[in-house]
Amino acid sequence: MNAIVDVQNLTKVYGDTTALDTVTMSVEQGALFGLLGPNGSGKTTMIKLLTGQVRPSGGAATVLGLDVTADPVGVRSLVGIIPEQETPPSFLTAEEYLRLVGAIRKIPDTEEQMAWWFEYLEFGDKRDVLCKDLSRGTRQKLMFAQAFLHCPVLALIDEPLINFDPIMQETVKEYLAGYVKKGNTIFISTHILEIAEEICSDFAILQRGKLLSTGRVAEVTGAGRHLNEYFLSLIRKGGHV
Ligand SMILES: Nc1ncnc2c1ncn2[C@@H]1O[C@H](COP(=O)(O)OP(=O)(O)O)[C@@H](O)[C@H]1O
Numbered sequence: 001m002n003a004i005v006d007v008q009n010l011t012k013v014y015g016d017t018t019a020l021d022t023v024t025m026s027v028e029q030g031a032l033f034g035l036l037g038p039n040g041s042g043k044t045t046m047i048k049l050l051t052g053q054v055r056p057s058g059g060a061a062t063v064l065g066l067d068v069t070a071d072p073v074g075v076r077s078l079v080g081i082i083p084e085q086e087t088p089p090s091f092l093t094a095e096e097y098l099r100l101v102g103a104i105r106k107i108p109d110t111e112e113q114m115a116w117w118f119e120y121l122e123f124g125d126k127r128d129v130l131c132k133d134l135s136r137g138t139r140q141k142l143m144f145a146q147a148f149l150h151c152p153v154l155a156l157i158d159e160p161l162i163n164f165d166p167i168m169q170e171t172v173k174e175y176l177a178g179y180v181k182k183g184n185t186i187f188i189s190t191h192i193l194e195i196a197e198e199i200c201s202d203f204a205i206l207q208r209g210k211l212l213s214t215g216r217v218a219e220v221t222g223a224g225r226h227l228n229e230y231f232l233s234l235i236r237k238g239g240h241v
């Protein structure tokens with residue numbers, strides 16, 4: 001089967017910092033893939049590279065068969081993206097923002113999709129509120145809606161649950177699980193191992209830009225270990241306590 005995401009020796013250097021160091025990995029269709037690692041390990045950099053927001057210093061990556069360096073616009077037109085700590089435009093209302101996304105993405109049923117999201121994430125009462133006046137949690141709901149409005153076959157989400165309360169976290173986890181069951185693929189980054197263990201099918205662990213391990217979550221838990229135990233044993237071996 002063709003990989004939905006294929007990364008070969010991908011490297012990103014910022015000045016003195018090697019944010020990603022010759023990483024090779026792939027993600028298959030239907031995976032709920034978790035990119036794991038401590039703060040500063042390169043997770044956000046990987047998502048930026050895979051969505052053409054920054055250019056690699058070395059190596060290559062394809063997303064849905066498109067080279068991210070040669071065709072970043074093509075990649076972004078196909079995938080859904082929620083960047084880390086992103087906020088929607090301050091000067092638009094929630095509804096105006098989703099309509100704008102619908103127009104840019106040429107979505108035929110924006111109104112229906114939008115209505116579904118307002119109801120599903122319970123923020124229809126905020127549809128006419130300017131984004132600058134929305135709470136952090138509501139902004140994140142809006143970012144979810146914009147990412148999935150065109151029903152992308154692949155969504156990349158940087159730290160998906162961080163701004164949600166526990167009830168909304170459950171709703172979003174259910175949504176992601178259902179979304180991959182339909183044959184779509186989700187790529188998330190998280191440093192919260194309990195979430196990864198609960199929802200991810202596959203994982204990769206980064207430390208200081210290097211890939212320490214990849215595998216299936218069920219292989220770790222099937223061996224009687226929690227993902228965080230496995231993760232800590234690897235990280236400690238790498239000398240980062
Ligand atoms: N624009 C940038 N300029 C300089 N250094 C950066 C930049 N972006 C990230 N870094 C550095 O690259 C490393 C990886 O960062 P990041 O990808 O944000 O990690 P994570 O998402 O895992 O916390 C960190 O050391 C960070 O300080």
Ligand SMILES: [Mg+2]
Nearest residue numbers: 043044045084
């Ligand atoms: Mg990050």
